[in-house]
Amino acid sequence: GQQVMQIPQYQHVQEGEDFTTYCNSSTTLSNIQWYKQRPGGHPVFLIQLVKSGEVKKQKRLTFQFGEAKKNSSLHITATQTTDVGTYFCAEPMDSNYQLIWGAGTKLIIKP
Amino acid sequence: NAGVTQTPKFQVLKTGQSMTLQCAQDMNHEYMSWYRQDPGMGLRLIHYSVGAGITDQGEVPNGYNVSRSTTEDFPLRLLSAAPSQTSVYFCASSYLIRPYEQYFGPGTRLTVT
Numbered sequence: 001g002q003q004v005m006q007i008p009q010y011q012h013v014q015e016g017e018d019f020t021t022y023c024n025s026s027t028t029l030s031n032i033q034w035y036k037q038r039p040g041g042h043p044v045f046l047i048q049l050v051k052s053g054e055v056k057k058q059k060r061l062t063f064q065f066g067e068a069k070k071n072s073s074l075h076i077t078a079t080q081t082t083d084v085g086t087y088f089c090a091e092p093m094d095s096n097y098q099l100i101w102g103a104g105t106k107l108i109i110k111p
Numbered sequence: 112n113a114g115v116t117q118t119p120k121f122q123v124l125k126t127g128q129s130m131t132l133q134c135a136q137d138m139n140h141e142y143m144s145w146y147r148q149d150p151g152m153g154l155r156l157i158h159y160s161v162g163a164g165i166t167d168q169g170e171v172p173n174g175y176n177v178s179r180s181t182t183e184d185f186p187l188r189l190l191s192a193a194p195s196q197t198s199v200y201f202c203a204s205s206y207l208i209r210p211y212e213q214y215f216g217p218g219t220r221l222t223v224t
Contacts, residue, residue, distance in 0.1 A: 031210065042201055042215040043154070050210075088153065092211040097142050097161060098169070099213060103153045 004029075004091050006102030014110050019076040021105035023089035031092060032072045033099065034063060038085040046074075076107070084109055112137050117202050117216035124192040124223045132187040132219050134202030140214070141207040143185040144169070145177065147198040148218075154201070160185055161207060192223045 005024045013019050023032065031050040035043040047056055049065035049072060056063045060083075062075045076083055086106045090099040118133045136143065144159035156169030160179040174196060176188040185204075189196060199220050203213040 033210065033212065042218050043203075043213075044215070045212045048210045048212065092209065094209075096159075096167075097205070097207055097211055098144070098156060098159065099211065101154050106151075 004032075004089060004100050004102045006089055006105060008105055009103065010106045010108060012108045012110050013079050015081060016078050019079050019083070019107050020073055021087050021089075022071065022073045023102050024071045025091065026070070028069045029065075029072070029091050030069075030094065032065060033090045033092065034072075034074055035088045035090060036085050037088065037104070041085070043088060079107065079109060081109055083107055114138065115202055115204055115214050115216035117200075117219050119219060120217065121220050122222070124189070124221065126192060126194060126223060128192050130189055130192070132189070132200055132202075132221075134185045134187065134216060135183050136185075136202075136204040136214070136216075137183065138204065138214065139182060140204035141182070142211070143179065143202065143204045144213070145175070145185070145187045146201045146203065147171065147196075148201060149198050157187065157200075189221075194223045197221060197223045 033048045034046040037043045053067045054065040060077045064073045086104040088104045089102040115136045141162050145157040146154040155171045157175050158177040160166045166177050199218050201218050202216040205211050205213045
């Protein structure tokens, strides 16, 4: 079945360092969504990317959609403790309204 | 708006017991779904519904039943609880138009002993 591969599984950073997570698909993505789940919380929608090569920013977060619409990335500049959590990408399916989820990347800030 | 609500927040069951996890939304979303999330894992779809009276299976439906008698409510029933069903259960809802952004409830943490 269709899959969205997300890497890495974990990323340990010092506070103030950058963080990046990547999602890749073998097929062309219609669009892609990003969600954040805080520890002990539930996933919360961050953003959707639709256009080839699209770049969107939310403060220190930069979201990119590949030119071929087969990959996407989320980059956080100068991480803060409030960024801790797991970041998921997801592809919406027009056929049945489901989301195909990546496995998530857990951002851990080293003490 | 309350958004998506789930009850209970925590539950402990013994093997073989049955129970119903409740989910309700007040956003008039047509689409509702149940996921389970195991420690350190992603989200796996159990069942979903695109409207009242319509339900379908997701990736991991065995051991679970659902019904959708109203737009607002989408309960998940565990028929005979097993330790393998220990997990966090999330209910989510969305419109049936793009971008299909899903709104999640706070989750139910279920332990089966």
